[in-house]
Amino acid sequence: MKKINIQDWFLDKGWTPQRFQKATWQAYLAGKSGLLNAPTGSGKTYAIWGGVLQRQLDIGQLPKKTNVLWITPLRALGVEIQQTTELLTKAFFPTLSVGLRTGDTPQSERVKQKRQPPFGLVTTPESLHLLISNKGHQHFFENLHTVVVDEWHELMGSKRGVQVELALSYLKSFLPNLQVWGISATIGNLDLAQQILLGRPTENQILVQSTQKKKIEVVSLFPKEMETFPWSGHLGIHLLEQVTEIIRTHPSTLLFTNTRAQCEIWYQKLLEKAPELAGQLAMHHGSIDKINRLWVEDALRQHRLKAVICTSSLDLGVDFSPVSACVQIGSPKGVGRFLQRAGRSGHQPQKGSKIYFLPTHAIELIESLALQKAIKENTIEDRLPYLNSFDVLVQFLMTLAVGDGFMPKPCFEIVKNTFCFQTLTLQQWQWLLNFIQKGSQSLENYDEYKKTYVDDAGKICVASRSIAMRHRLNIGTIMSDASLLVKYLKGGKIGTIEEWFVSKLKTGDVFTFAGRNLELVRIQAMEVLVRKSKSKNTKIPAWMGGRMSFSAHLSQMLRATFFAPETSNTPEWKALRPLLDRQRQLSMLPETNQFLIETFTTKEGHHAVFYPFEGRAVHEAMAAIIAYRYSLLYPISFTLAYNDYGYELLSDQPIDIEALIDNNLLTTKDLIDDLRKSINLAEMARRKFRDIAVIAGLVFQGYPQKTLKSKHLQSSAQLFFEVFKDYEPDNLLYLQAVAESFDHGMEQGRLQQAFERIEQQEICWKKAAQPTPFSFPLITDRLREKLSSETVEDRIKKMYVQLEKQLQ
């Protein structure tokens, strides 16, 4: 075989390799591991895969078995990567292939991969764990020399990042020379991202950064008449005309929405407003069937579409040449996300990107200013890694037990070597082993707990085939709400939909999905059967996950913007003037050194609204603490609402702000202790526990398709939570739920700072005659927490049950 140089080959094809690509090849060939910081669409796949191929060319021999693993967070991305890398591979080695191994891979393909392992294998974290749950997997991986982790910035902030950490540490235990390469977009804590993936910095690892940087221009959209601008958040439809105009005047436009429901509605409204766009307008979100999504991506690549309305489903990976304009509908809730979306526009790098910001309510205009400020100062938020995710560890230990079994002692070292479990104590480790061996009980005479057994050599192995099978099914279902396939009665898939939405529909109900009006015919097995409907009266699925909190950076920017006089000449402030005047008239506009509290009464009850401008996560905790402290003064029940600007306590009794101030309820004293005691923490922990119970294998979601019965094994995570709370409060999974509510949900340090800031401020209490502009988004929020110091009986006595309408 003649010596080929990959760089020459690229030049031959008329492609000039970029500096970061050459740097990556060089480092890779020197045997280093690394983190490649490059934006989507910059040629990062070639940067890594070029090195992989050059290495193979240098060796000269054809490789055996699987040499390279490519881990991606999304199945859809996997297809793309597999095609690109295989095409490139075939140019040099016609007999080598790259396989794809995800939840969508058919059984026949899996068998083939086992018999004839492909040179490269593109997979997801879950599917990698499934491979580890196979017997003889160490043999399968014996020639593996490189693992690539794509979109690491996405993975590291999730529990799937922990899955990757564990898998890498495990692979390294029998493949000591394994090279690991991560690919990440720019985040605030890139150094930490590198350390988590590659371990402590050594000479044998490198950070490669592509230097491309685009100029980004942000343009806010306003309604022609500011008076019609809604105070409370909605869908932004009032700006439909401006958006239609943008689509008309640009060759191609991407519209980003925050929820799938918003995506559906905008699609419909745009078609109504501009029917000539039919055929040139498409929708892209995570629930739409894969084939349709791939079609949209392809059409985007070939410039066949004029506009695409999407959710974060197009944030990641998917490569297509940039569009001419981007529109962000509603707050993007983070600088990084906003930049990533803006980066989708701008044909020529030197020309920069343009993104239109469409506020869904007036106060979001301030957010637009904050975003512009953040972009100017280049402050991008951090991604917080998970620590001590015992649920993922329990799952991983079972994965090993299902595979070839594991010896506890060396396994402890493997686990300790990850960033996530670096502080794991021997005691916690013993608890975990006991949990999977004895179900966390110690002195039980005739307990029948069965999950694992210890073999003669001391290896922990799975106890039965049915437990192994259930475990394998469980790995695949990590953290997704059960979703059902939407299909036409006569056949033809449309997409998937979350079970909880379907459960609200009755036969005959019409709902909008993937831009179509569909009538529910029936639900059978895991399929929702529908037929087309002409009815106008439809429901729009409101998917979960629509609520994100401001990142710490953005709320800091928001505060800075709100109180910054230099921004008051911008078009945004000018547009806001009528609203601010109204706010001043009904209540006041706080200054930097003032903390505003408003009270007023509506037919819903008595409202108290607080405005710290600290971001939703902090407000959530603050509201819980204040409500808890107040409830110690009087027996009272509250419901709580919060957004990025403030929070609201609502009660059926008047809220005495004087008592609140006199009793110093805004103190920083006993902050964390009070938070722990507030019912809100239990509520948050309960929510966190849902995922934990699924991941740790407590909640069995049933077998896919109906072939096997789950034999009385179904129960909800909520019930488990209650039982652990009452009977086993030292259970590590229960404690993890509490810890996660703290660390990830509310970021203790920020909470402390927020209370300290308030201590320095002058408290301004305004009794308003009616709801103020600032309060509007809060009081109209229907998703609420509750906190009460009344007895259950007292509360029940004040309540009522709402009757269903009688039939006939």
Next chain:
Amino acid sequence: MIVEIHHEVLELSPTGALYWPANKALFIADAHIGKVMHFRKNGIALPTEVRFSFYEKIAHLLTQFEVATLYFLGDLFHSDHNSEWVDFCRWANQQAFKKVLIEGNHDILPKTRFEQAGLEVYTALDLAPFYLSHHPIEATAPKINLCGHLHPGVRLKGLGGQYLKAPCFYKKPHQLILPAFGGFTGMYIIKPTAEDQVYVLGESAVIAVNKMKK
């Protein structure tokens, strides 16, 4: 809480049990004994202590009421045999009163097992003016159907955005559905109509709640 249903006085206990003083009869639905161990046998680590909640609750009831017959309205035992059945038999054989089981869909143990525990087993039972079954039966009028199976719970609303979910007794014109008695059972949120009445379980009392039209 004491209620009168078709001229019979009945006491509703916040444990979810129902007592009929005239007959010294205690009714319990959906105890789901054995559920904890069934889960554990299948590798799902529920704390074993949960299984004592049945005995604690029933011991308390027996100090409160004089019981001649204990009626289980189905789903007494959660699944196939496990060690919790041994516990239950030991307890059952120590009780002097009569024990009756109306079979539920979960009661898949062989009938002989139930008889070993001293239980009389029926698929349904006429106990005028009541008619006992596990599944709710529609047409038992004029008799009142006492049953379980549903695990009824209700969602209550209040001012100030307050709401609360709690298990309840669900009374329809000719039917009274009991809440689940077991410690590790979920609930099904019912949607009552104007002719129905719900009695909600508080911590230490049962409360008849107000109704409001939509």
